[in-house]
Amino acid sequence: MNINRVxxxxxxxxxxxxxxxxxxxxxxVEELAERLERMQQEMxxxxxxxxxxxxxxxxxxxxxxxxxxxxxxxxxxxxHMAGYADxxxxxxxxxxxSFNVGTFAPIFHFQYRDLVMLESxxxxxxxxxxxxxxxxxxxxxxxxxNDYMVLVGGKFLSPVGQFRQNLHPSWINKLxxxxxxxxxxxxxxxxDVGFQLRGGFPIGAIRTNYAxxxxxxxxxxxEFEDGEFELDGVEAEGFGSDGDGEKVVGGRxxxxxxxxxxxxxxxxxxxxxxxxxxxxxxxxxxxxxxxDYDVIGAxxxxxxKAFNLRGEYVETEVGADTGSGTAASEGATWETWYTQxxxxxxxxxxxxxxxxxxxxxxxxxxxxxxxxxxxxYLFTNNFIGKLSYEFNDGQAGxxxxxxxxxxxxxxxx
Amino acid sequence: MxxxxxxxxxxxxxxxxxxxxxxxxxxxxxxxDYPEEGDFAQGTKxxxxxxxxxxxxRSPSDLRDDQWVTSVFHMRVRAGLTGQEARxxxxxxxxxxxxxxxxDPGQVESTTTDSASISGKQIYESNCLACHGxxxxxxxxxxxxxxxxxxxxxKSDSELLSNxxxxxxxxxxxxxxxxRGGNSQLSDTDLNAALKYIKASFSE
Numbered sequence: 001m002n003i004n005r006v007x008x009x010x011x012x013x014x015x016x017x018x019x020x021x022x023x024x025x026x027x028x029v030e031e032l033a034e035r036l037e038r039m040q041q042e043m044x045x046x047x048x049x050x051x052x053x054x055x056x057x058x059x060x061x062x063x064x065x066x067x068x069x070x071x072x073x074x075x076x077x078x079x080h081m082a083g084y085a086d087x088x089x090x091x092x093x094x095x096x097x098s099f100n101v102g103t104f105a106p107i108f109h110f111q112y113r114d115l116v117m118l119e120s121x122x123x124x125x126x127x128x129x130x131x132x133x134x135x136x137x138x139x140x141x142x143x144x145x146n147d148y149m150v151l152v153g154g155k156f157l158s159p160v161g162q163f164r165q166n167l168h169p170s171w172i173n174k175l176x177x178x179x180x181x182x183x184x185x186x187x188x189x190x191x192d193v194g195f196q197l198r199g200g201f202p203i204g205a206i207r208t209n210y211a212x213x214x215x216x217x218x219x220x221x222x223e224f225e226d227g228e229f230e231l232d233g234v235e236a237e238g239f240g241s242d243g244d245g246e247k248v249v250g251g252r253x254x255x256x257x258x259x260x261x262x263x264x265x266x267x268x269x270x271x272x273x274x275x276x277x278x279x280x281x282x283x284x285x286x287x288x289x290x291x292d293y294d295v296i297g298a299x300x301x302x303x304x305k306a307f308n309l310r311g312e313y314v315e316t317e318v319g320a321d322t323g324s325g326t327a328a329s330e331g332a333t334w335e336t337w338y339t340q341x342x343x344x345x346x347x348x349x350x351x352x353x354x355x356x357x358x359x360x361x362x363x364x365x366x367x368x369x370x371x372x373x374x375x376x377y378l379f380t381n382n383f384i385g386k387l388s389y390e391f392n393d394g395q396a397g398x399x400x401x402x403x404x405x406x407x408x409x410x411x412x413x
Numbered sequence: 414m415x416x417x418x419x420x421x422x423x424x425x426x427x428x429x430x431x432x433x434x435x436x437x438x439x440x441x442x443x444x445x446d447y448p449e450e451g452d453f454a455q456g457t458k459x460x461x462x463x464x465x466x467x468x469x470x471r472s473p474s475d476l477r478d479d480q481w482v483t484s485v486f487h488m489r490v491r492a493g494l495t496g497q498e499a500r501x502x503x504x505x506x507x508x509x510x511x512x513x514x515x516x517d518p519g520q521v522e523s524t525t526t527d528s529a530s531i532s533g534k535q536i537y538e539s540n541c542l543a544c545h546g547x548x549x550x551x552x553x554x555x556x557x558x559x560x561x562x563x564x565x566x567x568k569s570d571s572e573l574l575s576n577x578x579x580x581x582x583x584x585x586x587x588x589x590x591x592x593r594g595g596n597s598q599l600s601d602t603d604l605n606a607a608l609k610y611i612k613a614s615f616s617e
Binding site: 076078111113117119142144148150152162165167169171199210211254259260262301303305306344378381 | 448462465466467470480483486489491493494495496
């Protein structure tokens with residue numbers, strides 16, 4: 001009986017469906033007219049709707065607006081600001097402790113696609129007298145010639161060694177102070193004005209990086225002492241003009257035989273001339289001869305897990321002036337080296353640092369041996385609190401002999 | 414007259430609102446057409462080998478995509494990197510700086526099928542090894558040792574997997590683990606395979 005009902009249903013379904021297909025297959029004229037009417041109505045409705053919605057032109061305008069709104073996000077020119085700042089406290093044996101604003105050093109980057117970049121760092125410092133000093137630390141235009149060469153022109157950090165060009169920013173330097181001889185007016189050149197070719201290339205699995213430069217070179221300072229002139233210092237701070245017209249050429253080659261270890265060799269050679277007298281009247285200078293100027297340096301860095309050991313040696317040698325110059329004198333040699341070990345505790349923000357430096361200058365009062373030890377707290381990898389103590393050993397009574405306690409907070413952004 | 418001015422002001426503000434909105438919406442979608450796309454896996458390696466040479470490793474999440482362009486070019490000059498290394502590193506950094514999960518279903522789906530055959534070992538080696546090391550001990554500071562007893566791997570699989578997918582920065586940690594190891598092309602299945610490989614190879 002059940003089956004009967006199912007069969008009936010099937011028959012009914014088949015019959016009705018065939019009827020309806022028959023009806024579809026042969027629509028009557030009235031039916032067609034009716035349908036046409038309906039379509040007409042729908043068309044009118046659609047037209048009305050279209051009027052209310054955006055036209056093609058309007059859509060085009062909005063599209064354009066959207067494109068320009070996004071323009072600043074995908075420009076050919078990028079502008080970026082980076083830099084660092086530090087504040088601190090220094091207490092030395094012979095002086096009362098004082099707070100200090102070390103530096104504020106904003107860096108500006110302007111980049112046009114992957115063709116050229118302008119980088120410039122300004123350095124603001126508040127001196128002991130409350131005056132704010134401003135320095136153009138560097139300003140270069142970097143032209144990316146190809147994958148292995150970048151031409152850098154302008155005032156640049158000296159490529160000799162590692163400290164000046166790569167380690168001196170306070171968020172990078174693991175101690176609050178520069179190693180003796182690597183600061184301004186020491187054994188290591190600071191900056192220079194000229195052109196530099198930089199880049200890197202692999203030799204098999206070995207990475208190398210290079211920098212060669214030609215520049216105005218440094219100027220020399222003479223000093224009148226005990227009845228005669230002698231050399232006081234080398235000012236290798238990037239002079240915008242070249243008094244003696246003699247250029248300096250130099251460079252550095254870095255070799256990374258395996259990841260974690262780098263060895264660098266640097267050299268520079270040229271001429272330099274006395275242009276000023278320390279605490280004296282520089283206008284009395286005349287007929288100064290261009291002296292030989294030679295720098296050699298070597299550096300290494302080794303990372304092993306959380307341990308980092310690095311060291312650097314630099315020697316600057318200035319020849320004698322045998323001419324008739326006012327400040328004609330013997331030559332002089334500045335030499336310094338440091339080794340620094342740092343250990344970061346596993347899974348913690350604490351870091352220990354120790355550094356030994358031996359700076360040897362032609363002036364006994366500037367010679368210095370230093371042990372610096374420090375503890376750092378890394379709030380983040382670029383915001384660091386540093387606490388350090390320096391055991392300084394120099395000529396008795398000189399500044400170089402005063403032990404110091406330093407505290408610094410440095411932030412790289 | 415008054416009405417006209419009012420009308421134009423209101424359409425103007427509407428337009429501005431629209432512009433701002435679209436700008437906001439398309440921001441995550443924009444991509445610079447230079448430099449050319451680098452190789453992500455090579456970039457992870459080059460980054461871990463080069464970017465801690467002079468200073469503490471800067472975390473990928475420190476900077477936005479366009480900011481990384483200038484910083485990487487800056488660093489290319491400083492560190493003497495080749496153009497290719499710089500492009501690879503940039504690709505890695507731009508892929509790894511996302512804080513939240515990248516919602517891009519199209520991308521994920523399309524790669525699920527063709528990368529399903531890649532083994533967990535292969536995924537680990539080309540995406541995770543640069544940071545976690547071949548032995549799972551971590552090759553740069555801030556990366557945990559997977560071999561430690563009661564260490565990270567003692568967490569449940571589902572917790573680990575979700576941390577891999579969304580990224581994680583534990584309190585006091587100096588470096589975050591980027592979402593999907595920085596490679597948004599990896600599907601959940603791929604990451605699960607990599608996790609299986611990690612568990613099989615490193616936990617005691």
